[in-house]
Amino acid sequence: MKILEKRHDDLFSGSEVWFVRPDHIDDVFRVCVTSNAAPVPAGGDRASLVIATDAELSGGALRSLVGSGAVGLDLPPLYAVSVGYPLDAEPPFVVRRNRDLTPSAWPAFEPVMPAMTGASVSMATGGADAYLAFLDEELKPALAEAFPVDPDDATLTGQSFGGLFVVHALLTRPAAFRRYLAGSPSLWWNDRETLRRAAEAVADSPAPSAHVYLCIGELENKARFGRQFGPMLPEAIRSLLPAAMAAGDMQGDFFVLEQTLREWKGEDFSVEAHMFPEESHESITGAMLSRGLRRLYGYV
Known part of the structure; x- marks a missing residue:
């Protein structure tokens, strides 16, 4: 990974912004780093690390939570890192994230987001x-060199495609x-393939040493989702939607995932789910960041 530029964040005091080019992704990413005010204890101990996808959507909420959480003793010493794209990137982040956050190529979906947002270019998924x-092998080690964080004590968070x-x-x-x-995971992706992979992983692999918090909104029901991606969209866009997206059952898929992961038995593995x-x-x-991080770190 090449760090192209580092600068102080003009919006949030005490924050730093990196522009980086990964070794194996031909693009530039905008990495926003901030810490809560809680001091890291002396003696070589390092702070935990939270990495969030979609800085354009999560960065502000994460920065606010981390800062206020230290004052109220709601979170431990943390460095919060939200990863996105340069603000003037073209095509914009709503198209670029489709490339980086999706686990498989699905050409049928690729025209959808450009049509919905007016972007002139689509990207492969x-x-x-x-x-x-990139996050695990390049960004985490670079952050550990620059800040007092423990790369082995890290949390990953994201919402929707994240x-x-x-x-x-x-x-x-x-x-x-x-x-x-994981908030509101888009498990409808490519005919619900991630649910099948979850079942295979639980059946074939030992449970990892990991703690999982899943959440979804009460209003993410099938009727509302169908309306958002049905009558509310112009026909020119609606005609592009893959059937798995238009008929998505966010809550149904969510509970299938929860029940599947609960079958993964391990001494240091746990799953919690909340609507x-x-x-x-x-x-x-x-709500996802506040409740999820406090639960995962044992502060609520």
Whole structure:
């Protein structure tokens, strides 16, 4: 990984922004790093690390939570890192994330987001393995060199496609993170293949040393999802939607995943799942980060 630039964040005091180019992804990523005010204890101990996908969606909420959590003794010493793209990236992050957060190529989906957002370019899907390798093998070591963080005491979090990516990471590279926080995972992706992979992993592999928190919103029901991606969309866009997306059952898939992972028995493996009242797919991020991180770190 090449660090192209480091600068102080103009919005959040005490934060730093890196622009980096991974070794095996031909793109530039914007990495936002911040710490809560809690001092790291003397004697060589290092702070825990939280890495969040979709800095454009999660960065502000994560920064606020980490800062206020230290004051209220709601979180341990943490470094929070949200990973996204340069703000002037073209195509924008809503298209680029489709490449990095999806676990398999699904050409049928690739025209959808450009049509919905007006972007002029689509991108190939299925880059989750390369993105996960970048986070685990390149970004974590670089952060450990620059900040007093323990790369072996790390949490991965994401929502929607980010939540799908978190589940994929748990199934394919479980030792990369100690904690996994997945909000509203888009398990409908490519005809629900991640649910099949979860069943295979549970049946064929020993449970990892990891703690998992899953959450979804009460309003992410099948009727609302069908309406959002049905009558509310213009026909020109609706005609592009793969059937698995248009008929997605977010909550049904969520509970299948929960029950599957609960069958993974291990002394140092745990799963917790929660449905947040009155939260939707678009509003859940703050609740997910607050409750999920405090639960995973044992502060609530």
